[in-house]
Amino acid sequence: xxxxxxxxxxxxxxxxxxxxxxxxxxxxxxxxxxxxxxxxxxxxxxxxxxxxxxxxxxxxxxxxxxxxxxxxxxxxxxxxxxxxxxxxxxxxxxxxxxxxxxxxxxxxxxxxxxxxxxxxxxxxxxxxxxxxxxxxxxxxxxxxxxxxxxxxxxxxxxxxxxxxxxxxxxxxxxxxxxxxxxxxxxxxxxxxxxxxxxxxxxxxxxxxxxxxxxxxxxxxxxxxxxxxxxxxxxxxxxxxxxxxxxxxxxxxxxxxxxxxxxxxxxxxxxxxxxxxxxxxxxxxxxxxxxxxxxxxxxxxxxxxxxxxxxxxxxxxxx
Amino acid sequence: xxxxxxxxxxxxxxxxxxxxxxxxxxxxxxxxxxxxxxxxxxxxxxxxxxxxxxxxxxxxxxxxxxxxxxxxxxxxxxxxxxxxxxxxxxxxxxxxxxxxxxxxxxxxxxxxxxxxxxxxxxxxxxxxxxxxxxxxxxxxxxxxxxxxxxxxxxxxxxxxxxxxxxxxxxxxxxxxxxxxxxxxxxxxxxxxxxxxxxxxxxxxxxxxxxxxxxxxxxxxxxxxxxxxxxxxxxxxxxxxxxxxxxxxxxxxxxxxxxxxxxxxxxxxxxxxxxxxxxxxxxxxxxxxxxxxxx
Numbered sequence: 217x218x219x220x221x222x223x224x225x226x227x228x229x230x231x232x233x234x235x236x237x238x239x240x241x242x243x244x245x246x247x248x249x250x251x252x253x254x255x256x257x258x259x260x261x262x263x264x265x266x267x268x269x270x271x272x273x274x275x276x277x278x279x280x281x282x283x284x285x286x287x288x289x290x291x292x293x294x295x296x297x298x299x300x301x302x303x304x305x306x307x308x309x310x311x312x313x314x315x316x317x318x319x320x321x322x323x324x325x326x327x328x329x330x331x332x333x334x335x336x337x338x339x340x341x342x343x344x345x346x347x348x349x350x351x352x353x354x355x356x357x358x359x360x361x362x363x364x365x366x367x368x369x370x371x372x373x374x375x376x377x378x379x380x381x382x383x384x385x386x387x388x389x390x391x392x393x394x395x396x397x398x399x400x401x402x403x404x405x406x407x408x409x410x411x412x413x414x415x416x417x418x419x420x421x422x423x424x425x426x427x428x429x430x431x432x433x434x435x436x437x438x439x440x441x442x443x444x445x446x447x448x449x450x451x452x453x454x455x456x457x458x459x460x461x462x463x464x465x466x467x468x469x470x471x472x473x474x475x476x477x478x479x480x481x482x483x484x485x486x487x488x489x490x491x492x493x494x495x496x497x498x499x500x501x502x503x504x505x506x507x508x509x510x511x512x513x514x515x516x517x518x519x520x521x522x523x524x525x526x527x528x529x530x531x532x533x534x
Numbered sequence: 535x536x537x538x539x540x541x542x543x544x545x546x547x548x549x550x551x552x553x554x555x556x557x558x559x560x561x562x563x564x565x566x567x568x569x570x571x572x573x574x575x576x577x578x579x580x581x582x583x584x585x586x587x588x589x590x591x592x593x594x595x596x597x598x599x600x601x602x603x604x605x606x607x608x609x610x611x612x613x614x615x616x617x618x619x620x621x622x623x624x625x626x627x628x629x630x631x632x633x634x635x636x637x638x639x640x641x642x643x644x645x646x647x648x649x650x651x652x653x654x655x656x657x658x659x660x661x662x663x664x665x666x667x668x669x670x671x672x673x674x675x676x677x678x679x680x681x682x683x684x685x686x687x688x689x690x691x692x693x694x695x696x697x698x699x700x701x702x703x704x705x706x707x708x709x710x711x712x713x714x715x716x717x718x719x720x721x722x723x724x725x726x727x728x729x730x731x732x733x734x735x736x737x738x739x740x741x742x743x744x745x746x747x748x749x750x751x752x753x754x755x756x757x758x759x760x761x762x763x764x765x766x767x768x769x770x771x772x773x774x775x776x777x778x779x780x781x782x783x784x785x786x787x788x789x790x791x792x793x794x795x796x797x798x799x800x801x802x803x804x805x806x807x808x809x810x811x812x813x814x815x816x817x818x819x820x821x822x823x824x825x826x827x828x
Contacts, residue, residue, distance in 0.1 A: 275634045323817065330572070330633055331820055334772055338813040341765065345805025461761060464641050471638065501653070507645025514639050515627050 230479070237385060241378045249381045253449035255489040256388035257283075260442025262469045262481030263395050264435040269467070270475035271399055272431050273411035274328065278336030279466045281320070281343045282313040282436040284458035286443020288347065289313070291360035291453035296353075302368040302383060302444075309447075310440040316343075317436020325428040328414075337460055344458040354455075361452030384445045391438050396478060398434065407431055468510055474520025483521050539675020544794055546674075550683040552790035553690035554749060559767040559774075559782045560697060561741030567777035568714045568734040570633065571625065574640040577764025578647035579614050579739050583746025584755035585655045586610040591662040591750075599668030603685065603751070611744035618739020622732055644760065652757055659754035666751040682751060689748050693741065697779050700737075710734060714777065769812045775825025784823060 240249060261283040268274045286309035293299040293308060320339045327335055347354045354360065366373040366380070373379045398404050409417040410424050418424050447453050456462065465488070473484025491509070495502040517524055562576045587610040594602060621643070628639045669685060671678035701707040712720045713730045721727050746755070753759070770789050774781025789808060796807045815822065 323813070327820070330637075331816065333634070333637075335813060335816060338769075338809045338816070342806050342809040342813070345803075345807075345809060348805060349802040460765060467638060468641070501649045503645035504649035507642045507649070510645065511639060511642040514631075514635055514642065518635075 238382075241381060246375055249375065249378070250449055251489050251493055252486075253381060253384045253445060255486045256384050257442050257445035257449055258466070258469055258489065259482045259485035260388055260391040260445060261439040262466050262473070262485055263391060263478075264438035264442065265466050266470050266475055266478075266481050267395060267399065267407070267431055267435045267438075269470060270480070271404060271411060272407045272428060274325075274428065274432075275333050275467070276324075276336040276435075277333045277460065277463045277467070278320070278338075278340030279435075279439055280458050280460065280462035281336075281340035282317055282439035283443045283446065283466070284347075284453075284455075284462065285316050285343065286310065286313045286440030287447040287450075287453045287457050288354065288360065288443075289440070290444045290447040291363050292353070294363045294366070294447075295360045300365050300367050302366055302373060302448075305366075306387065306441060306444050309444040310437045313440025313443065314433055314437040317433045317439075321429050321432035321436070325425055325432055337463070340458065340463060341460060344455060344460075347458055348455050357455060359452055359454035363447050363451050363453065366448065380448060384449060387441060387445050391441055392482070395438060399478060403427070403430070468506075470520075471518075472510065472513055472520055474522025476519055477522035477526070480520055480522040483525075487521060539677055542674050543677050543679060544798070546679050546683070546687075548790045548794040549687050551793060552786045553687045554745070554753075555766060555770045555789055556690050556783055556786035557686075557693060557745030557748065558742065558763055559770040559786060560693060560779060561738040561745070562764075562767055563771050563774075563777060563779055563782045564697070564741065565734060565738035566771070567779070568710060569625075569629075569731060570777075571628075571636045572633070572640070572768075572776075573738070574637060574764060575621070575643035575647060576738070576742050576767065577760035577762075578644050578651075579618065579742035580746040580763055581651060581755055581760040582617065582647065583607075583610050583614045583743030584750040584753075584759070585651055585660065585746075586613050586743065587747030587750045588655070588660045588662055588755055591665065595662075595664070599665050603665045603668070603682075603748075607689070607744050607747035610747035611740045614743025614746070615736045615740035618735045618742075619732055621739065622735035625735075644764075648757060648760060651760075655755070657757055659756035660750075661754035662751050664751075686748055686752070689744075693744070694779075694783060701779065706733065766808070769808055772812055772822055773815045775819075775822025778822070778824040781822055781824030 237252065240252060261279060264282075265276060265279045268276055289309040289312040290305045293305055299305060320336070324332060324335045324339070348356060350356075364374075368379075368383060371379070373383055375381060399407075406417070406422045406427055409420070409422060410427060414424055443457070446457060469484040469488045470481045471484070472488060473482065474480030488506070491506060492502045495505045499505075513520060519526075558576070558580055561579070562573060565571060565573045565576070587606050590606045590610060591602060594606070625636075625639070628636045631639075666680065666682045669681040671680050672684070699707075701711055709720070709725055710730055710733065712723075713725060713727060717727065720730075766789075770785040771782055772785075773789060774783070774785025789811070792807060792811055793804060796804055819825075
């Protein structure tokens with residue numbers, strides 16, 4: 217599974233992308249802004265997922281439980297508790313998902329490979345089963361919504377004056393920055409050591425189970441934050457956001473973008489949402505072309521789009 | 535007396551659900567046992583079987599319904615089996631990759647299958663109730679149990695027996711078992727591994743298609759049925775032990791007994807309890823009830 221480590225993403229490209237994102241309200245429709253917010257939500261949870269997959273070597277098929285869990289915390293607090301302040305909703309979604317991750321992780325991190333995958337899948341489907349059936353709390357198949365009338369430290373937040381969009385960018389950048397700090401820390405290096413060779417990592421004194429547990433909880437927390445972006449972008453939170461297909465989409469996005477590069481999942485999210493929407497509006501079908509692209513990536517470009525971009529840069533320099 | 539008839543009714547209902555689960559999980563398990571691939575696209579093969587059977591039922595609707603209920607599933611299973619052989623050819627590209635890549639590859643196949651089936655059969659649920667009604671019902675006390683459900687239970691028992699006979703009593707079956715337990719060694723002894731893989735995929739896909747075909751008069755074929763059914767079969771397979779047909783049998787029985795009890799006692803916890811059961815079994819026995827340690 218190893219792909220040679222890549223050099224850092226050129227900062228110039230990052231700056232251009234950020235300016236394009238910030239200036240989007242001036243050149244595109246509010247429908248596209250909602251798509252961009254969805255992409256940022258996926259990016260947040262895929263970055264968090266990749267802390268486990270790309271950096272620690274644990275393939276989770278249950279990340280929808282933290283992502284959808286965070287989205288449900290936001291929607292539930294807005295809808296059933298009348299809380300509309302984003303400065304409360306955002307951390308509560310993160311903490312809610314983190315508590316869930318603390319419980320699930322205590323069991324899951326003792327397993328590796330396919331067993332880790334099945335256990336995370338099992339727990340996320342348990343949550344899905346509960347949310348689907350406890351109609352009075354969760355709205356069952358109808359979901360919860362609308363998530364509206366939001367405020368941020370007293371200021372009204374809506375998509376009409378783009379404040380909602382900029383709030384989403386803020387959360388997305390926060391997730392990206394904090395996760396970047398984490399993967400570059402000693403802790404992040406230790407996780408990579410666990411992935412490379414667990415036995416050797418244990419011998420040099422890395423408590424591998426405990427570190428995997430921390431990574432799992434951190435990953436859950438940031439997925440929960442991304443869930444808030446999802447809740448405010450889609451306005452209505454449905455049980456789909458907890459279903460195993462969404463967990464598989466997160467894996468898809470991460471591999472599409474390239475798991476060996478920190479920003480890979482971000483690339484993957486925007487490409488995924490863009491292609492999904494384009495194919496859907498052009499042909500009415502998106503699963504066939506995206507499925508084919510996914511398989512092509514698995515066979516021909518296991519480093520994802522990030523690897524292709526990297527090769528292109530190398531050739532341009534030469 | 536009424537209590538007894540209720541009990542019979544529930545037990546038959548439970549056996550019916552167990553049959554559905556076993557029909558779907560058996561093929562998944564056969565493929566995993568030999569190729570060590572968790573074929574997520576197995577749900578798609580099941581749904582394809584449903585759709586093909588629907589089209590066959592419509593095409594031959596003038597014939598006797600009882601006769602159709604036997605011949606159509608066999609034909610649909612065969613067609614899906616041939617698709618399975620095509621799939622095997624395609625899967626050869628990922629045999630050398632780690633198991634998680636193979637899993638993701640089959641996830642890509644789910645997406646492709648889903649759209650192709652949507653293109654051919656549309657999005658409306660399709661079913662052929664005439665076969666179901668042709669069987670009529672049997673009175674159990676004051677209740678009526680549909681005889682078609684009994685037919686499905688019988689088909690399942692037959693499939694189970696066939697698999698047991700094929701794997702334990704035929705020469706090809708023992709070759710398949712040899713490849714499943716010692717791939718390199720069997721290859722060194724002159725067994726044509728590639729041919730065994732093809733046979734395995736044919737059988738696995740046939741079982742998936744057959745399962746979809748027998749159930750289409752009861753469970754309508756519609757988009758999304760592939761992933762919903764897959765995940766239930768997956769639970770049964772994991773509980774019973776990946777790669778063990780006996781495990782899939784016991785897993786299906788346990789799962790549906792649990793489901794029947796939960797549906798009576800606390801229906802809200804239906805889905806939750808299935809996954810809780812799966813995780814609980816994995817915690818006690820990481821390789822399932824009948825699975826072999828890797």
